[in-house]
Amino acid sequence: MLSNNTNGILDNFFPHHIQEEILEYLFVAFEENFKAVFTKIEKIVHHNDVDLDSILNNLITKDFIQKIEDNYEITEKGKKIGEQVVRRNRLGERLLADVLALQDTDIVETACKFEHILNEGVEEAICTILGHPSYCPHGKRIPKGPCCTNNTRNVDQIVIPLSQLSQGDFGSVRYLKTSSDEEDSILKLVNFGILPGKTIKLISKHPTYIIKIDESTIALEKFFAERIYLRKSTHTMNVL
Numbered sequence: 001m002l003s004n005n006t007n008g009i010l011d012n013f014f015p016h017h018i019q020e021e022i023l024e025y026l027f028v029a030f031e032e033n034f035k036a037v038f039t040k041i042e043k044i045v046h047h048n049d050v051d052l053d054s055i056l057n058n059l060i061t062k063d064f065i066q067k068i069e070d071n072y073e074i075t076e077k078g079k080k081i082g083e084q085v086v087r088r089n090r091l092g093e094r095l096l097a098d099v100l101a102l103q104d105t106d107i108v109e110t111a112c113k114f115e116h117i118l119n120e121g122v123e124e125a126i127c128t129i130l131g132h133p134s135y136c137p138h139g140k141r142i143p144k145g146p147c148c149t150n151n152t153r154n155v156d157q158i159v160i161p162l163s164q165l166s167q168g169d170f171g172s173v174r175y176l177k178t179s180s181d182e183e184d185s186i187l188k189l190v191n192f193g194i195l196p197g198k199t200i201k202l203i204s205k206h207p208t209y210i211i212k213i214d215e216s217t218i219a220l221e222k223f224f225a226e227r228i229y230l231r232k233s234t235h236t237m238n239v240l
């Protein structure tokens with residue numbers, strides 16, 4: 001991770017957000033292992049009034065991207081910026097989905113604008129209040145920032161793990177935080193009906209976590225309680 005935001009690293013002569021959009025697309029192409037082509041870049045940039053060729057040539061000169069036959073690839077230097085843009089975009093999506101409860105179509109469009117606006121301080125604050133999420137609402141990995149590896153727990157967090165609720169508290173599930181090797185365990189939670197939007201009541205924490213969801217009472221190990229992220233709610237569900 002770079003310690004600065006991308007301002008000042010990219011060439012200020014060209015529209016800054018267009019360079020970011022190109023690096024974002026090429027980073028995703030690298031991440032998802034598909035070939036990036038000029039016609040697709042043209043579509044993604046969707047600004048008719050820019051000279052895309054000279055922007056691409058400039059990015060090549062600056063060693064952010066390289067052209068191999070008809071395909072474009074991101075360099076190691078370019079990846080550092082592309083990854084940051086992707087991180088801001090996916091964090092923006094989480095914020096819009098979890099805190100503002102926007103619908104998916106609004107999320108994609110607004111997050112796309114967010115990624116060019118968020119500076120590093122704001123990005124870390126958002127990451128922290130969301131509990132350093134690992135995935136966007138579409139299941140894509142959110143690259144880690146410096147805040148995610150720093151172990152201090154932040155008291156201002158809005159979205160917290162079930163393990164941090166107090167006995168008797170209610171929370172609305174926002175997401176299940178997992179790493180790729182934990183998918184089996186998380187499926188277990190999904191089978192219990194523990195899904196985003198569901199309200200959970202924490203009945204007790206010791207010796208094991210007991211929760212109530214819908215009509216069911218479920219016992220969970222600490223491992224799971226640390227991976228269910230919720231937004232604490234003050235109102236109760238009438239079913240409980």
Ligand SMILES: [Zn+2]
Binds near residue numbers: 090093138
């Ligand atoms: Zn997404």
Ligand SMILES: [Zn+2]
Binds near residue numbers: 127128133149
């Ligand atoms: Zn973080």
